[in-house]
Amino acid sequence: MNFIDARQVPSGTELTPDLAIIGGGPAGISLALALARTRIRMLLLESGGMDFDAATQALCQGDETGVRYIPLDATRLRYLGGCSNHWGGWSRPLDEIDFEKRDWLPWSGWPFPRNELEPFYPRAQQLIEAGSFLYDNLAKGELPGSLLPLGPGGLYNSFFQFSQWRGNAEHLPTAFGHRYANDLKQIPNLQLMLHANVTGLRLAKDVRWVDHLDVATLSGVKFTVKPRHTVVACGGIENARLLLASKDVMTAGVGNQNDVVGRFFADHAIPRETATLVVFGGEIAGFYKTNLNARGAHFRAALSPTDRFRRERHLLGSLPTVEEHVQLDLLGKAAVATTSAALGVDASSAHAYSLGTGIELAPDPERRLILTSARDALGMPRLKLNMTISNREFDDYRETLIELGRQLLAAKSGMLRLDRRSRAEWLSVMDWGNHHMGTTRMHDDPKQGVVDTNSQVHGLANLFIAGSSVFPTYGASNPTLNLVALTLRLAEHLKGVLR
Amino acid sequence: MKLNRRNAIAVGASALVVVGGYEAFRLLRPHYPPTPYDDLLDRLSDRDAARQLGAAFLRTHPDFTPGAAARVLRRKVGTRDLSATVEDEAAHGELTEAGRWIIPQTLAGLCALAART
Numbered sequence: 037m038n039f040i041d042a043r044q045v046p047s048g049t050e051l052t053p054d055l056a057i058i059g060g061g062p063a064g065i066s067l068a069l070a071l072a073r074t075r076i077r078m079l080l081l082e083s084g085g086m087d088f089d090a091a092t093q094a095l096c097q098g099d100e101t102g103v104r105y106i107p108l109d110a111t112r113l114r115y116l117g118g119c120s121n122h123w124g125g126w127s128r129p130l131d132e133i134d135f136e137k138r139d140w141l142p143w144s145g146w147p148f149p150r151n152e153l154e155p156f157y158p159r160a161q162q163l164i165e166a167g168s169f170l171y172d173n174l175a176k177g178e179l180p181g182s183l184l185p186l187g188p189g190g191l192y193n194s195f196f197q198f199s200q201w202r203g204n205a206e207h208l209p210t211a212f213g214h215r216y217a218n219d220l221k222q223i224p225n226l227q228l229m230l231h232a233n234v235t236g237l238r239l240a241k242d243v244r245w246v247d248h249l250d251v252a253t254l255s256g257v258k259f260t261v262k263p264r265h266t267v268v269a270c271g272g273i274e275n276a277r278l279l280l281a282s283k284d285v286m287t288a289g290v291g292n293q294n295d296v297v298g299r300f301f302a303d304h305a306i307p308r309e310t311a312t313l314v315v316f317g318g319e320i321a322g323f324y325k326t327n328l329n330a331r332g333a334h335f336r337a338a339l340s341p342t343d344r345f346r347r348e349r350h351l352l353g354s355l356p357t358v359e360e361h362v363q364l365d366l367l368g369k370a371a372v373a374t375t376s377a378a379l380g381v382d383a384s385s386a387h388a389y390s391l392g393t394g395i396e397l398a399p400d401p402e403r404r405l406i407l408t409s410a411r412d413a414l415g416m417p418r419l420k421l422n423m424t425i426s427n428r429e430f431d432d433y434r435e436t437l438i439e440l441g442r443q444l445l446a447a448k449s450g451m452l453r454l455d456r457r458s459r460a461e462w463l464s465v466m467d468w469g470n471h472h473m474g475t476t477r478m479h480d481d482p483k484q485g486v487v488d489t490n491s492q493v494h495g496l497a498n499l500f501i502a503g504s505s506v507f508p509t510y511g512a513s514n515p516t517l518n519l520v521a522l523t524l525r526l527a528e529h530l531k532g533v534l535r
Numbered sequence: 536m537k538l539n540r541r542n543a544i545a546v547g548a549s550a551l552v553v554v555g556g557y558e559a560f561r562l563l564r565p566h567y568p569p570t571p572y573d574d575l576l577d578r579l580s581d582r583d584a585a586r587q588l589g590a591a592f593l594r595t596h597p598d599f600t601p602g603a604a605a606r607v608l609r610r611k612v613g614t615r616d617l618s619a620t621v622e623d624e625a626a627h628g629e630l631t632e633a634g635r636w637i638i639p640q641t642l643a644g645l646c647a648l649a650a651r652t
Contacts (some may be wrong), residue, residue: 187626370587371636378619378642406555438630441637445625453636 061118117213187446
């Protein structure tokens with residue numbers, strides 16, 4: 037069945053699927069694929085079309101305050117496939133510690149441990165097309181090069197894997213919209229509607245149920261969807277916006293009775309050139325510098341803090357990676373010559389590299405999205421993001437780097453220079469991951485979370501949220517693999533609910 | 536071997552090469568004025584490079600006192616091999632920064648001494 041163009045739907049139409057999925061990004065598409073060939077009649081509503089359209093993208097515009105962040109209409113994409121249309125394919129499961137409640141990290145912890153997601157990782161790995169599920173097990177087998185020797189301690193050689201669109205000549209990461217368009221068209225129990233913007237979640241008068249969805253197109257068509265159940269899967273920013281903007285019955289917004297929706301926004305801070313890594317023995321293996329194929333995976337090495345180290349030192353997560361080869365200045369050459377000689381090792385062929393990283397942010401209720409009085413072309417209130425990052429994130433990462441430097445010296449394999457110290461220095465090299473998380477966080481306590489352990493909005497029996505907006509703590513791993521796994525878990529739950 | 540004239544010349548020439556080579560090495564290698572810390576500084580293979588690193592260390596440690604530092608360093612290093620000492624320090628996290636480079640404390644002390652002499 038071909039996709040439906042919402043602009044061709046007569047205004048005033050009422051559609052009555054079993055399940056409405058709002059948003060055709062990795063979460064929405066994974067959910068539709070997971071519920072294929074069930075008895076659940078699905079309607080997937082995607083705001084955009086098959087490709088980028090400036091007018092649709094402009095619906096994402098908003099304001100920002102606080103630390104400099106990516107403009108809200110540039111940090112995501114509004115057409116089928118969503119943010120998978122511009123992701124880099126970096127993939128890695130969350131670590132066990134990322135799910136734990138930690139006394140030293142306020143607001144931390146998921147309502148379940150990592151092993152709850154384990155059964156869903158293999159299928160999620162298939163959907164993102166990242167090859168065999170190996171990750172840190174890559175270190176145990178044969179590799180095209182040597183691992184960087186590290187003395188015993190807090191960091192270890194770890195691995196990212198990469199999404200690689202099978203059969204795509206340009207070897208792009210999997211762009212879910214184009215990659216799965218034909219699969220979605222083959223699903224008999226799915227209708228997929230393009231150019232369909234949900235502008236409101238309308239609650240029943242008893243405030244325990246979503247009664248219907250308002251849908252509008254930029255061409256002026258308006259109609260209604262009255263589903264039995266709804267999954268909001270519009271991404272970590274738009275999920276919160278839709279809930280906050282739907283305030284005709286719950287005046288603070290749907291699910292926002294405890295003022296949690298839109299708070300705890302997170303991304304991964306990605307400071308560049310954070311440190312200089314010198315390898316005494318010569319060039320570092322290629323898989324630290326770029327992505328390589330081996331053993332059925334497309335992978336790249338990182339240097340990760342262990343869970344144990346993070347627990348002992350009370351540290352946020354980070355994933356330092358080699359950026360590029362750099363030349364040492366005179367002081368650097370003196371440092372390498374003096375240190376290697378003192379250690380009794382030959383560094384005549386030493387190579388130096390800059391290190392970048394992804395850094396986990398601590399949960400912060402003041403890092404938040406709020407509605408403004410400005411409206412988009414469909415009359416939806418626009419958002420303002422208050423972006424924050426504390427010195428704690430930088431201090432934690434710096435402590436991690438010092439441990440890496442120690443381990444290199446202990447192994448006599450290299451040494452490290454810390455290239456950033458002050459907050460201004462960190463912010464001057466700051467990039468962001470476009471990994472929007474946390475704004476409809478998961479927690480068993482409605483005062484601390486928007487959705488419960490099953491991703492159901494607290495107090496609303498037929499409303500669920502999919503995607504990384506439900507992550508209550510973030511880790512340093514890229515979110516796509518994890519949010520797809522979490523969506524597959526939700527699909528299993530919905531099969532029971534909608535039986 | 537008979538000590539004839541030819542052999543005597545060969546032995547003499549060889550001796551000249553050995554002695555000359557040693558003298559050339561002695562003359563060409565860097566010479567530093569004697570200091571009270573030469574027992575420590577002799578452990579550095581390249582005192583000029585160490586001086587650069589030491590100068591960077593001193594910029595963030597203006598209170599460094601050579602005499603006091605030397606006493607600590609003699610206690611730490613003693614007659615041990617320098618590599619064993621710095622290896623131990625790396626293992627135990629006894630590190631510091633010099634020009635933002637993470638290095639063992641003893642090495643930083645030796646470099647600072649070199650920079651101050």
